[in-house]
Amino acid sequence: xxxxxxxxxxxxxxxxxxxxxxxxxxxxxxxxxxxxxxxxxxxxxxxxxxxxxxxxxxxxxxxxxxxxxxxxxxxxxxxxxxxxxxxxxxxxxxxxxxxxxxxxxxxxxxxxxxxxxxxxxxxxxxxxxxxxxxxxxxxxxxxxxxxxxxxxxxxxxxxxxxxxxxxxxxxxxxxxxxxxxxxxxxxxxxxxxxxxxxxxxxxxxxxxxxxxxxxxxxxxxxxxxxxxxxxxxxxxxxxxxxxxxxxxxxxxxxxxxxxxxxxxxxxxxxxxxxxxxxxxxxxxxxxxxxxxxxxxxxxxxxxxxxxx
Amino acid sequence: xxxxxxxxxxxxxxxxxxxxxxxxxxxxxxxxxxxxxxxxxxxxxxxxxxxxxxxxxxxxxxxxxxxxxxxxxxxxxxxxxxxxxxxxxxxxxxxxxxxxxxxxxxxxxxxxxxxxxxxxxxxxxxxxxxxxxxxxxxxxxxxxxxxxxxxxxxxxxxxxxxxxxxxxxxxxxxxxxxxxxxxxxxxxxxxxxxxxxxxxxxxxxxxxxxxxxxxxxxxxxxxxxxxxxxxxxxxxxxxxxxxxxxxxxxxxxxxxxxxxxxxxxxxxxxxxxxxxxxxxxxxxxxxxxxxxxxxxxxxxxxxx
Numbered sequence: 152x153x154x155x156x157x158x159x160x161x162x163x164x165x166x167x168x169x170x171x172x173x174x175x176x177x178x179x180x181x182x183x184x185x186x187x188x189x190x191x192x193x194x195x196x197x198x199x200x201x202x203x204x205x206x207x208x209x210x211x212x213x214x215x216x217x218x219x220x221x222x223x224x225x226x227x228x229x230x231x232x233x234x235x236x237x238x239x240x241x242x243x244x245x246x247x248x249x250x251x252x253x254x255x256x257x258x259x260x261x262x263x264x265x266x267x268x269x270x271x272x273x274x275x276x277x278x279x280x281x282x283x284x285x286x287x288x289x290x291x292x293x294x295x296x297x298x299x300x301x302x303x304x305x306x307x308x309x310x311x312x313x314x315x316x317x318x319x320x321x322x323x324x325x326x327x328x329x330x331x332x333x334x335x336x337x338x339x340x341x342x343x344x345x346x347x348x349x350x351x352x353x354x355x356x357x358x359x360x361x362x363x364x365x366x367x368x369x370x371x372x373x374x375x376x377x378x379x380x381x382x383x384x385x386x387x388x389x390x391x392x393x394x395x396x397x398x399x400x401x402x403x404x405x406x407x408x409x410x411x412x413x414x415x416x417x418x419x420x421x422x423x424x425x426x427x428x429x430x431x432x433x434x435x436x437x438x439x440x441x442x443x444x445x446x447x448x449x450x451x452x453x454x455x456x457x458x459x
Numbered sequence: 460x461x462x463x464x465x466x467x468x469x470x471x472x473x474x475x476x477x478x479x480x481x482x483x484x485x486x487x488x489x490x491x492x493x494x495x496x497x498x499x500x501x502x503x504x505x506x507x508x509x510x511x512x513x514x515x516x517x518x519x520x521x522x523x524x525x526x527x528x529x530x531x532x533x534x535x536x537x538x539x540x541x542x543x544x545x546x547x548x549x550x551x552x553x554x555x556x557x558x559x560x561x562x563x564x565x566x567x568x569x570x571x572x573x574x575x576x577x578x579x580x581x582x583x584x585x586x587x588x589x590x591x592x593x594x595x596x597x598x599x600x601x602x603x604x605x606x607x608x609x610x611x612x613x614x615x616x617x618x619x620x621x622x623x624x625x626x627x628x629x630x631x632x633x634x635x636x637x638x639x640x641x642x643x644x645x646x647x648x649x650x651x652x653x654x655x656x657x658x659x660x661x662x663x664x665x666x667x668x669x670x671x672x673x674x675x676x677x678x679x680x681x682x683x684x685x686x687x688x689x690x691x692x693x694x695x696x697x698x699x700x701x702x703x704x705x706x707x708x709x710x711x712x713x714x715x716x717x718x719x720x721x722x723x724x725x726x727x728x729x730x731x732x733x734x735x736x737x738x739x740x741x742x743x744x745x746x747x748x749x750x751x752x753x754x755x756x757x758x759x760x761x762x763x
Contacts, residue, residue, distance in 0.1 A: 194566060194668070203563050203574060206556075210578050213592045213636060216603070220595055228601070270485045277482035289483060296494050297690065298745045300697040300718055300738065306725050307497035307504075330493040333486055362478075391585030393700060398726075409587040409700075416590065416704055423595060430591040434584065441583035445576050449648045 217434070220427030239428035243415075247425060249432050251404055252411040257436075259324050259407060260390045266329040267336050267385040268378060274333075275340030276366070280349065293334040301331050305398050312399055323399040324407070328389035336381045343377030344370065376447050383444045387437050408433045501735045509732035517732075524736035535737065537712075538720040539744075542696055545631075545716060549695045550688055552635055557642025558684075562676075564643070565650045575647075582640035586700025593633040593705065594620075623713050626706055630714060634701055642687055649683035650676070685756045692752075693745055717741050 222235040243249040278286065308327060309318070317323040347370050355365035393409030400406050406414075412433060415426045508520045528535050564575045584592075596602050599618040608615045619629040657675050666674070699718050702708065708715035708723070715723075721741065725734030 196568070199563060199566055199568060202559065203578075206560060206563075206578055207574070209636065210581060212603075213596055214580075216596050217592045220601075230606070270489065273482040274486040277479035281479035283476070283479040285480070289487070292490065292495075295746075296490065298693055298742060298749060299494060299498060300741060300745075304494075304497045304501065304738075305722070306731055306734070307500045308493065310500075311493070311497065326489075326493065330489050333489060337486060387583050391583075391588070393585065393587050409585055412587045412591055413704055416587075416594065421594070423598065423601065426591055427595055430588055430595075433588050433591075437583040437585075438580060441580055442576055445579050445644075446572075448579075448644055449651070 214434075217427050217430050220423055221431045223424075225424050239424040240432075242422075243411075243425045243429045243432065247411065247415065247429065248403060248406075249408065249411055249429055252406055252408045253432060255321060255405060256390055256407040256409075259321055259328065259396070260386045262321075262325045263329040263332065263389045264382050264385040266325065267332045268382050270329070271333055271336035271340050271381070272374075272378070274337045275342075276344050276370075278337070278341035279344035293337060296334045301394070305394060308395075309398055318399055319401050319405060321400070321405060324389075324395045327395045327399070328392060329385070332385045332388055336385060339381050339384075340374075340377060343374055343381075347373045379444060380447050383440050387440060390437055501738050504732050504735035505739045507732045507735075509730075509735075511729035511731070513730075520732060524733050525740070527733070528736055528740055534712075534715075534720060535717070535740075538715050538717045541714065542716040542718075544627075545702075546692050546695045548631055549634055549638060550692045552631070553638040553642050553691065554684065554688055556635065556639045558646055558680075560639060560643040561646035561650055562672075565647055579640040579644055581637045582644060584637055586637075586698065587704050589633055589637045589701055590704040593629075593636075597629060620706060621710050623710055626710060626714055630702060630705055633705060634695075634698075637701075638691070638695075641691065645683060645687045646680060649680050653679045681756075685753070689749060689752055693749065696741075696745060 219230070219232050221239055222232045222237075223229055224234070224236045224238065277283075278290070312318050312323040312327075315323075317326075351369050351373075352362075352365050355369050356362070360368065391409065393407070393413060396407040396410050397413065400410070408429075412426070412429050415421065415429055505524055506520055506522070508516045508518055508523070510516060560578060564571060564578065568574075581589075597604070597619050599605065599616050604613055604617060604619075605615065607613050619625040653676060658671055661671050661675060696716075697718055699716070699722065702714055702716060703719060703722075706714045708719045717737070718741065721734050721737045724730050724737060728734075
């Protein structure tokens with residue numbers, strides 16, 4: 152198939168978006184000018200925009216609701232976020248230690264992402280470029296690990312980290328998040344490596360590069376979209392996940408944002424303004440990352456595991 | 460550190476035989492240490508009485524735990540049934556809406572890029588954050604229902620989360636909000652690889668939109684749909700973040716899934732032997748149904 156690297160979604164304007172234009176049947180010959188246009192074009196516009204609009208409302212109202220609570224003064228019942236206040240943000244950031252949680256979450260997210268990327272890049276390269284005797288058992292193990300309920304392994308994992316003296320250190324959460332993210336990242340990255348033609352690498356070998364240098368010079372640059380997709384996947388996953396942090400970290404200055412949110416939720420009388428502000432703090436980084444990668448995500452998946 | 464091992468000389472000297480093993484070794488070691496070993500210890504403890512609260516009873520239990528689960532434990536069957544209901548409803552609805560959404564945003568229209576980004580955005584949101592958002596929406600005093608009651612729709616003071624009749628659908632809706640984009644993204648990715656010529660040939664032959672969808676799009680998407688529903692089903696089965704924080708398994712244990720029950724038994728109840736046996740049973744059930752599903756759907760068959 153085509154490499155994911157060069158594929159872009161056919162977003163770019165190609166003129167023929169005239170509403171309700173029904174293409175005259177049979178006028179487009181195979182390989183003619185209509186090749187890149189999505190063919191199910193003849194949907195009436197209202198059948199498109201009405202459901203899309205409804206779904207957009209379903210998606211966006213919850214976000215808006217949270218934002219509303221976060222910026223309007225306590226006690227206000229206005230449905231518009233005006234006049235806005237930062238009192239809730241100041242409260243969660245300072246009094247409820249979300250500033251510290253934020254740092255911890257960034258550290259855990261970045262460290263486990265880097266770890267996942269290095270380990271699964273090496274393994275994914277091996278899966279894509281070599282056939283070896285233990286390949287099938289290894290793939291099977293990767294697949295099987297997807298069925299293991301991570302939440303149900305909390306107790307044995309807790310004992311392991313206790314023996315390693317890593318309870319209440321961020322290291323335990325970093326390792327646990329990275330490990331449970333590994334199988335999927337490995338499979339996805341091997342798909343991306345497979346899409347880079349081996350002949351490119353072989354040409355570099357002929358020019359006298361070692362395998363490692365050829366990999367760095369030729370393959371790695373072409374893998375960038377894949378690395379971005381898998382890496383942000385890993386970051387978002389560990390940014391969001393909360394059970395490991397809840398179990399392994401006991402002191403408050405070590406906790407992460409989801410645990411902080413859980414604490415706010417569990418309070419006897421929930422401070423809705425602070426809760427909403429905490430939610431916004433939790434949402435902003437992942438939503439920004441998402442906005443950058445969502446296009447790559449779509450092409451990334453079609454290049455990766457789903458198609459094997 | 461990982462990539463330093465297969466240095467130029469080593470790779471050439473031992474040829475292509477040892478190199479792949481060096482490359483996968485970090486992954487293998489990590490998975491052995493932090494997935495396989497804990498799994499084995501769960502298996503081991505499932506055959507033991509191991510309860511911190513009742514240490515005098517600790518010791519080899521044989522299959523006692525399993526016998527108790529399958530014959531005496533009503534809570535097990537109750538939570539298993541709820542898990543099944545949760546998975547089937549969630550995955551079914553997510554698939555239907557995700558497929559529809561993918562078909563819509565696969566069309567060409569002005570503003571498609573931004574529309575995609577917006578409708579996909581809950582994908583990046585965590586279970587706890589979903590709970591946070593929907594707690595605010597569901598709040599009877601200041602949530603959506605209050606404003607609706609103000610203009611005469613519905614009643615004041617009803618909390619959908621404390622009513623056993625509505626709590627299930629309230630949780631389903633919240634999880635749907637977050638789960639649909641996953642399917643939409645995966646299916647959209649696969650939609651883009653449907654050969655366009657097929658549609659054109661079908662159009663020429665006079666096939667309408669519905670028939671093109673049923674005979675070209677759907678068969679082409681089959682493998683992606685099978686795989687994504689399977690992954691999602693396993694994921695929804697094991698997912699505890701949302702229900703744990705949104706309903707806490709309540710009211711009155713109404714929304715306790717099997718993993719939540721296990722967590723309660725093992726962590727709060729300190730009965731680790733019994734919780735391990737429950738985990739083992741859950742794993743076997745998941746594996747069994749996954750294999751059954753792949754067989755029945757003839758995954759990876761000759762559709763491509």
